[in-house]
Amino acid sequence: MKKIWLFILPLIAFVAMTVFLLSGLFSDPRYQNEVQQDRALPPFKLADVMQPAKQYDESLFHGQVTLLNVWGVWCVTCAVELPFLTQLKEQGIPIVGLYYEQELDPDFGGKSLPQIQSEITQQLSKLGNPYQINLFDQDRSYSMDLGVTGAPETFIIDKQGIIRLHHIGDVNQRVWQNKIAPVYQQWVNQ
Incomplete structure (x- = not known):
């Protein structure tokens, strides 16, 4: 009887691990994206990366429809989108940056x-500055609160946050x- 269990237990563990990995392989990555919509912006208190003495909270987004763009200088795709975002800013679209530094590590410095x-x-x-403010997500905890998986990512925040x-x-x-x-237009017109 013990010999049977020595065969069955690893088999059960293998089948469970296979089911777990296959469920991740065939899951829809956009599901997380949908979860992040139609909910209040998580509360925060973040500094402006260029002026660390200035602190902002979620009230920054109240009163106007705003784009929140997660970016970093290390991100090649972010560099590609900066000129277009700058054009949007010139058209009067408010954009707040959420700067995400990849090379800061609490254990190893950076x-x-x-x-x-x-x-x-x-x-x-060099590429254009579309940002009214650049919030500094130093420990990346706010990015995690937002469900950010990398950069760039952009959110539309309505007048109520x-x-x-x-x-x-x-x-x-x-x-x-x-x-x-x-x-964006739908929420501007509301």
């Missing part, structure tokens, strides 16, 4: 704040016209 600020200044002066759209990937002319602009 870049200093002046280093990060210098890199941001260089990139934005409710997330109305969560877009994963870059914002370009096609994405803006077909996906983001209709939702």
Whole structure:
């Protein structure tokens, strides 16, 4: 009887692990995106990366429909979308950046704040600066609260601070016209 269990237990563990891995393989990654929509923006208290003495909270998003764009200088796709986002800013669309630094690690250190600020200044002066404010998500906890899986990601926040759209990937002319602009206009007109 013991020999049977020595065979059955590893088999059960193998089958359970296979089912678990296959469920992840065939799950829809957009499900998380849908979960993030139509809920209040999680509360936060974050500093402006360029002016750390200035602190902001979720009231920053009350009163106007705003794009919240998660980005970093290390992100190649973010660099590609900066010129287009700058065009949107020039059209009067308010955009707040949520700066996500990949190289900060609580155990191993990383870049200093002046280093990060210098890199941001260089990139934005070269590619365009679409941001009214750049919030600094130093420990990435707010990105996790938002359900961010990487960068770039863009949210539409309505006048009451409710997330109305969560877009994963870059914002370009096609994405803006077909996906983001209709939702943005809908909430501007409300």
